[in-house]
Amino acid sequence: MAANESPLSSIPSPGGPVLEASHVWKSYGSVRAVADVSFSVPAGQIVGLLGPNGAGKSTTMKAVLGLVRPDAGSIRVLGIDVSQFPVEAKRRIGYVPEATSLYEFLTGAEYLDFVSDLYGLDPAARRQRIPQFLAGLELAGHENALISGYSQGMKQKVALIAGLVHHPRLLVLDEPLNGLDPRSARVVKEVLRNLARHDGVGILFSTHVLEIAQAICDQLVILRQGTVVATGTVADLQRRAGLAGSGLEDVFLSLTGTGDLSDVVSALSR
Amino acid sequence: MDLHTVRRISSVLVASQVRSGRSTSNPTSFFGQPIVFAVIDGVVFVVLFVGALVLLPGGSPLAPVLRSVLLSALPFVPLYTVGAVLVAGIMFELTATAKFSGSDAVNWLPVSPSEYVLGSSTAIAYTYSPALAFLLGPLSAVALRVGLGGSVVLVAFLGVLGLFMGAFLVEMVRSVTQRVGRSGGRRGRYSLALQAVALLLLILAVQLAFNPVFLFDSLSALGVLAQVSAYIPPFWSVHALSLWLAGDALGALLFVAAQVVFAVLLLYAAAELRVRYWVVADTEYRFEALEYAADHPVLAALGLDRAESAIATKDFRSLTRRREMLPMLVIPFVLFIAFLVENAGANSTASPLGHGLGLVLAGWSGGLFALLLAVASVGQERRAVQTLFAAPITGRSVFRAKVAAVLLPGLGVTVAVSAAASVIYRIPLLDTLAYLVVAGAAAVAVALWGLAFASRYSDFQDRPRPQYLRPLPMTVASFSGLVLLFAILLPGAYALGASGTTAVAAAVGAAALALTFGSVGGYVARSGFDRLFRELPF
Structure with missing residues (x-):
């Protein structure tokens, strides 16, 4: 795309992908984090990004945000090249990082107001939306306390609200349900489903809890050692692993080559 | 026991301390041992x-x-x-x-x-x-x-x-x-x-x-x-x-x-x-209900947009609410008070030398405060800096916000300490006001100088003993900043007490130094922020 070209010149048609990652490579020194990763997130769909620890999930998500620059390949958010127009892309993305790092010297309300300022959310919208989210996630009454006094789950809720408050078109959620109580986790899952189905938001969702992935994801992308080893619906993956009717855990372990754990379990049980 | x-x-x-500044080197090497x-x-x-x-x-x-x-x-x-x-x-x-x-x-x-x-x-x-x-x-x-x-x-x-x-x-x-x-x-x-x-x-x-x-x-x-x-x-x-x-x-x-x-x-x-305090319970500090989307009239008057004002406001809160920022606040005052007590005799307060020393130290305390704030301004974000990286803002915006977040308190302390020196040393009001220009210029110059280092060498790691800058740049920034402060303040104070061509030369020299180092620092800092915000550094 030429430098003077508008970042919005190639917004996809409704129903098209909100995120397209194409042949993305990224290394840190001699360590290859992701290699030739390609996938897409269609509008209105929740795509699960699964993989063992160190598989490259977080690097992939950070590349989508423009937080790390791929060595090769391209990433487009609503048709906007993230490396060329990072600010325009970020304006349309909501992000919840894996390790929640908030400004703990702010109150929850101050943090959310701060994030709203960064995203340019108009005053009327934030006065309406922030209290709604606080009430929905049972944070109301705590919003004027310092975040340093929050539990891990409360911090996660603040991070979730910060990711959702500005009406993003793409959500990038790295372990978003970490530390949430069952009710809040249920609320978040339902909100994500509604955002996808009714508002056409595309969601890239990383988790190690395979039951959650199986329950809410429309598509799955499985990474192993920085490469995509399988993509598709749960049924597609079951067929591919030759485990039709099995749970996602068995499918996942089979596809990532970590299926036989009996020796490890036996050694650790002694 | x-x-x-x-x-x-x-x-x-001790091991955690010797390894705190070495994120990439081998912790089992000799230099990583107690x-x-x-x-x-x-x-x-x-x-x-x-x-x-x-x-x-x-x-x-x-x-x-x-x-x-x-x-x-x-x-x-x-x-x-x-x-x-x-x-x-x-x-x-x-x-x-x-x-x-x-x-x-x-x-x-x-x-x-x-x-x-x-x-x-x-x-x-x-x-x-x-x-x-x-x-x-x-x-x-x-x-x-x-x-x-x-x-x-x-x-x-x-x-x-x-x-x-x-x-x-x-x-x-x-x-x-x-x-x-x-x-x-x-x-x-x-x-x-x-x-x-x-x-x-x-x-x-x-x-x-x-x-x-x-x-x-x-x-x-x-x-x-x-x-x-x-x-x-x-x-x-x-x-x-x-x-x-x-x-x-x-x-x-x-x-x-x-x-x-x-x-x-x-x-x-x-x-x-x-x-x-063996087991300290996490207890909530409660504040008055926040008015969402409140305006920042002072920051807006300085030309900052809403996102930039939000970052600067967040930094002001950081300065007053975080325990680890306390040394920043206390050091200039300790130095100033210690100096005042040491020179508490009536002769020194009434003498021209006492005037000069009082003003230089006042400017130095304010300048040191601005320098410390500047070098810490980026690293003090720690891992939460990813909030800024993920947001739709540019490095240039963060630079402008940081300049405001450093200069407003820095200049405030400079004015307060200079005013105190003026009262204690019975310095005429006009002399004090003239010197405030010198001290203010020095504070601006070292703040931009410090931001130049902060934009390029900040350390965001959560360590037992956090460092805002990597050790060598911290040493260079502190030493060069303090030398720069004296290089501006001494001729500036001299120009106020003297007359004739030497006083003019001293004033011009002080102004030239402040302008040169402030401009260089500002330019390097601005490009440093642009570069920093291209990719998350951790």
Whole structure:
């Protein structure tokens, strides 16, 4: 795309992908984090990004945000090249990082107001939306306390609200349900489903809890050692692993080559 | 108390300190081992000892003079070590986040608070022991040449005791400061501000109470040094050494014993305080309900947009609410107050020299504050900086916000301290206003200079002893910034007191320096922020 070209010149048609990652490579020194990763997130769909620890999930998500620059390949958010127009892309993305790092010297309300300022959310919208989210996630009454006094789950809720408050078109959620109580986790899952189905938001969702992935994801992308080893619906993956009717855990372990754990379990049980 | 446990705790804490600045190097290398401080002690001592021996051959005609100097200087070595550990402790130990300076990492293990305090204090004393080796090396050589070699053993013993006393005091302050970061249960932003002010005063009091220069000068100024010093614990080691050097061994031993007892009492007090904060409950600090989307009229008037104003406002809150930022606030005031007390005599306040010194120090305190804020401004974001990286803002916006967040408090302190100097030194209003221009220009120049380093060498890692800049750039930034401050302030103050072409030349020189370094710093910082925000640095 030429430098003077508008970042919005190639917004996809409704129903098209909100995120397209194409042949993305990224290394840190001699360590290859992701290699030739390609996938897409269609509008209105929740795509699960699964993989063992160190598989490259977080690097992939950070590349989508423009937080790390791929060595090769391209990433487009609503048709906007993230490396060329990072600010325009970020304006349309909501992000919840894996390790929640908030400004703990702010109150929850101050943090959310701060994030709203960064995203340019108009005053009327934030006065309406922030209290709604606080009430929905049972944070109301705590919003004027310092975040340093929050539990891990409360911090996660603040991070979730910060990711959702500005009406993003793409959500990038790295372990978003970490530390949430069952009710809040249920609320978040339902909100994500509604955002996808009714508002056409595309969601890239990383988790190690395979039951959650199986329950809410429309598509799955499985990474192993920085490469995509399988993509598709749960049924597609079951067929591919030759485990039709099995749970996602068995499918996942089979596809990532970590299926036989009996020796490890036996050694650790002694 | 299990001394093996104390030794293990101490060893682990020292290891965490020597590795805190080395994110990429091998932690198992020699420089990542606790032994490294002992080696530094040995090398510093031997090099300075041998160097001094070579420079001062036996039978030197200088020996009588040096003996006289040594008789005056040696007694103050232990007091100096207490002050050195306190200054370093306030600078580096209190900057640790509550997560690391609290006892949560060990309080679930079979370790008692006393064992933890002694282990932690030993780690602090050991970490700063090179300061003592730096003094003892040349002093021992000179003492040997002038026939006072035997006294060095007592100096060394009391010096090591001084290191521990300083460490116990740091531990006490550290335990108390847990309250700001971790617990509370009170309502309203004023309770937090009051606690911060109380802590500032506490740190200031402890700093001054064990600052040898401050103690000596203030008691001398009051004319009561001789009468009261024997009753002031920090002076007991001074008395012990003075009596020893005067040949009164019994009197010396009595004061040594008293000093040891005082050190044990400090340890006891430190342990008791740690017991009190051994398990600190996370309690909510509640603030008044926030008005969402409030305007920032002052920042908007300065040309900042809403996102930039939000970042600057967030940094103001960081400065007043975070315990690890307290040293930033306290250092300029400690320096200024210490200077004021040292120059409290009527003659110095009324003299032109006193005017000049007062103004220079006022400008220097404000400039130092701006410099410290600037170098810490990016690294103090820690891992939460990813909020800024993920947001739809440019590095240029963050730069503008940081300039405001550094300059507004920096200039505020400069004005406040200059006004105080103006009152104390009875400086005419016009002179004060003219000097404020100089001091303000110096503060702006060093702030931009500091931001240039912050934009390129900040450290975002969550470490036991957080560093806002990587060690070498921090050293370069601090040293060059302080030199720059003096280079602007001294000719600026001179220009105010003098007349004719030299005064004009001095004024032009000061302005040129401020403009040059401010512009270079601003340019480098701006491009540094652009570069920094291309990719998350961790």
